[in-house]
Amino acid sequence: MAKSLIVVGAGVFGVSSALAWRRRYPDASVTLIDPKPLNDKNPEGNWIVPTSEDTGKIIRTAYVSSSYTELAKEAIGMWEVEEPYLKYWRKSGWVVPEKIEAGSLNKGTDMSRERFFELFPNALLEDDEILKEDKSPGWVEASAALAATIQTAIREGVNYVPGEAAGLLWNVGTCIGVKLGDGTEFRADFVVLAMGCWTKDFLQQSGVTSHGVNCEVAGITVLGIQLNEREYEQYKDMPMIAIPEKGEILPPTRDGVIKTNNAISFHAPDLSSRKIPLILPDNHPYFEENIAMLAKYFPGLKHAPIAFRRYCFDAFTPKQDFIISALPGYEGLHVATGGSFHGWKFLPNIGNYVADMLEGKLAADWVDKWAIGAKLSAEFIHPDIIPKRSAEITTQE
Numbered sequence: 265m266a267k268s269l270i271v272v273g274a275g276v277f278g279v280s281s282a283l284a285w286r287r288r289y290p291d292a293s294v295t296l297i298d299p300k301p302l303n304d305k306n307p308e309g310n311w312i313v314p315t316s317e318d319t320g321k322i323i324r325t326a327y328v329s330s331s332y333t334e335l336a337k338e339a340i341g342m343w344e345v346e347e348p349y350l351k352y353w354r355k356s357g358w359v360v361p362e363k364i365e366a367g368s369l370n371k372g373t374d375m376s377r378e379r380f381f382e383l384f385p386n387a388l389l390e391d392d393e394i395l396k397e398d399k400s401p402g403w404v405e406a407s408a409a410l411a412a413t414i415q416t417a418i419r420e421g422v423n424y425v426p427g428e429a430a431g432l433l434w435n436v437g438t439c440i441g442v443k444l445g446d447g448t449e450f451r452a453d454f455v456v457l458a459m460g461c462w463t464k465d466f467l468q469q470s471g472v473t474s475h476g477v478n479c480e481v482a483g484i485t486v487l488g489i490q491l492n493e494r495e496y497e498q499y500k501d502m503p504m505i506a507i508p509e510k511g512e513i514l515p516p517t518r519d520g521v522i523k524t525n526n527a528i529s530f531h532a533p534d535l536s537s538r539k540i541p542l543i544l545p546d547n548h549p550y551f552e553e554n555i556a557m558l559a560k561y562f563p564g565l566k567h568a569p570i571a572f573r574r575y576c577f578d579a580f581t582p583k584q585d586f587i588i589s590a591l592p593g594y595e596g597l598h599v600a601t602g603g604s605f606h607g608w609k610f611l612p613n614i615g616n617y618v619a620d621m622l623e624g625k626l627a628a629d630w631v632d633k634w635a636i637g638a639k640l641s642a643e644f645i646h647p648d649i650i651p652k653r654s655a656e657i658t659t660q661e
């Protein structure tokens with residue numbers, strides 16, 4: 265009989281894992297647990313919004329590591345043709361303006377200044393900025409794509425449970441299930457914790473030694489700017505702008521919101537509960553950096569209305585490899601996390617690798633990179649975005 269599975273966390277890692285296991289074993293009982301109620305596309309308010317929920321995420325194959333480039337190519341192949349993904353995929357390409365050719369990522373071919381100014385006529389480009397262009401990357405409407413994938417999983421038989429995991433169930437040293445805050449218990453052969461930046465704290469709270477789970481919580485400030493109709497028409501088909509070591513500007517969503525990520529990331533406090541409201545001062549200097557980045561390429565938007573400000577947290581590993589592994593010493597218990605600011609694009613395919621891990625079939629190259637206790641990779645996978653500073657975030661019960 266097919267082994268049953270509980271996945272805790274319905275971000276990209278968890279949803280992809282639940283769907284992949286159900287597709288591999290259509291008779292298997294698969295339960296996906298997350299506090300977010302269905303139909304709540306982008307929960308805001310006093311809850312920390314999970315990393316996977318966003319207006320847009322970038323999908324690209326440019327990686328220092330050829331293994332991740334291949335993994336991203338496989339994902340893009342699915343974004344381009346498969347339901348439910350293709351509806352949310354926008355092949356915009358990107359433009360990379362940079363002062364010196366930093367890093368070793370392949371950012372594209374040379375772009376003329378004339379062409380750049382056709383796209384961004386008011387940009388305050390400096391004389392020594394080099395321009396590159398690549399038409400292959402794109403972006404996706406992230407929250408909408410994730411919600412559609414959850415609906416697909418439910419249609420295909422995954423049992424979605426809105427609830428908060430409060431602990432693990434044990435039979436001697438074997439993990440046999442998950443207990444919710446309201447006392448409800450779920451049992452399965454395999455438990456996968458895909459709780460993003462909450463994974464490590466949850467393990468600790470559950471009495472599981474988690475020092476092999478080598479990740480920290482890191483954050484990025486994200487700012488959305490509301491365009492008016494004229495601005496939307498002007499920029500709706502723009503390519504993304506990716507500024508090395510500074511951040512990215514994504515094209516407007518259908519409701520006219522341009523998003524900026526501030527890639528100067530920061531060390532964040534551990535998040536022992538997703539219910540702790542964070543005080544997000546509107547005038548925090550990191551948000552000012554978002555605005556300055558936008559204003560350089562769109563001076564007319566410097567004082568445009570702000571649609572949203574948020575901190576976005578991820579589980580960040582030392583070399584940005586994911587952690588997709590059994591927990592040594594705890595039979596039945598596994599983790600799938602460590603997105604490290606680049607995990608979103610793998611929504612369509614990462615679950616297949618989690619399923620391979622559960623079955624002990626994961627290719628040796630990935631076991632070497634993703635297993636708990638694996639030697640650290642020689643290279644950084646996503647070096648531009650390593651946290652170099654700390655944020656003072658005030659928490660309030």
Ligand SMILES: Cc1cc2nc3c(=O)[nH]c(=O)nc-3n(C[C@H](O)[C@H](O)[C@H](O)COP(=O)(O)OP(=O)(O)OC[C@H]3O[C@@H](n4cnc5c(N)ncnc54)[C@H](O)[C@@H]3O)c2cc1C
Nearest residue numbers: 273275276277316322429459460576603605606607608609
């Ligand atoms: C600003 C920013 C921009 C990014 N841009 C990109 C990009 O352009 N392209 C890209 O590929 N990647 C990008 N990333 C990275 C990507 O977003 C993450 O790697 C990915 O979303 C992580 O997904 P996850 O499933 O591990 O975590 P999460 O999305 O955090 O999901 C974890 C889930 O666990 C749930 N959970 C927590 N506690 C409990 C509990 N007790 N019980 C039940 N459920 C629980 C949460 O509700 C949440 O839904 C970006 C990250 C950030 C921060």
